[in-house]
Amino acid sequence: MAAPVNDSMPATGTGHGGVRPRRVALFLSCAVDFAMPRAGTAAQRILEAMGIEVVVPPAQSCCGQVALNSGHTGPARMLSRHWVDTFAPFDAVVSPSGSCVATVHHGIQRLAEEGWADEAREVAGRTWELTQFLAEYGADLPMALDARVAWHDSCHMLRTLGEKESPRTVLQRIEGLELHEVADSESCCGFGGTFATKFPELSCTMADRKLRTAAEADLTYLVSADPGCLLHLGGRAENTAARVPTIHIAELVLQAMDGSPATTGRVQP
Structure with missing residues (x-):
């Protein structure tokens, strides 16, 4: 039986700041990848114009949002764990999908289990929605x-x-x-x-x-x-x-x- 969703776990904050990252991972999201790829390309070009090295991890996958919202906690947890493992090596993660970043900050935290919950919170703390990153560093x-x-x-x-x-x-x-x-x-x-x-x-x-x-x-x-x-x-x-x-x-x-x-x-x- 799949472990229950941890509704008692506090969500991560969205406070960012500090020195601008020199290297970021671009988290595209499923919708951008399959239906709106030019938005992902635009995000990459904007970040590169800021002098930032952009990496698009080939192993990235769904963050688990769709499965979680549909009540399928087992598949959602599996996808979330893979997402955390994929983006953990990066100092910053930027995405052109507000809803997916919301899932990273909140949904994944509800799914995370002992053994990877701390890492999930740490990665979420380094994850930005695109306009958050531009508002902070793109003046x-x-x-x-x-x-x-x-x-x-x-x-x-x-x-x-x-x-x-x-x-x-x-x-x-x-x-x-x-x-x-x-x-x-x-x-x-x-x-x-x-x-x-x-x-x-x-x-x-x-x-x-x-x-x-x-x-x-x-x-x-x-x-x-x-x-x-x-x-x-x-x-x-x-x-x-x-x-x-x-x-x-x-x-x-x-x-x-x-x-x-x-x-x-x-x-x-």
Whole structure:
């Protein structure tokens, strides 16, 4: 029988800081790897532009989020242990997936057992969501883009990881960019992993409501750091009257840095 989830274990903090790491491991996440690879490439190029050596560990796998959220603690624990073993050798880990970083900081800590729990907490303490890392160390990045954007706060990044300010800090550094705060920036888009497949009507209704609000704001892009949310919102935008381009913040930042054309946006303005 699989060991129970340890709900009593305190979650790791998200406090970072100190000297900028010279070498980081890039944790892509399943969604970026399989469905949004350009966001991963953009994250790597941004970090390298900061003078950082970026390593993409070939042994990396799922962090266990999907299995854990579906109640499959045994497979989730196996994946989590492998994730910790893979990234333990690195001084810092950066990921373009807010929900996966939330899992590293909280979900894996609930799964960790005696023998690797301390290592899991230590690795989590060195793991950053991309905008957290850029907010801390990327103030000197030259960025300019004529655009009007809104930020979508994904549930896991906002409510589990507790991160709201870092992406806004990064966006506000982009010369010429207007950050528009929509009224429902913190509302769920309806993705929720398997929620979208179990309750498709409700999931689509939630996405359509968010897209209508974004369309009324006359945005160049709706921006987020969670690939799942972007895939869901982008897919609904293609199938509704809401012509709202979606984009991962890594691609937006890269576009602001060197004029690279955006490719994550699912609907062209």
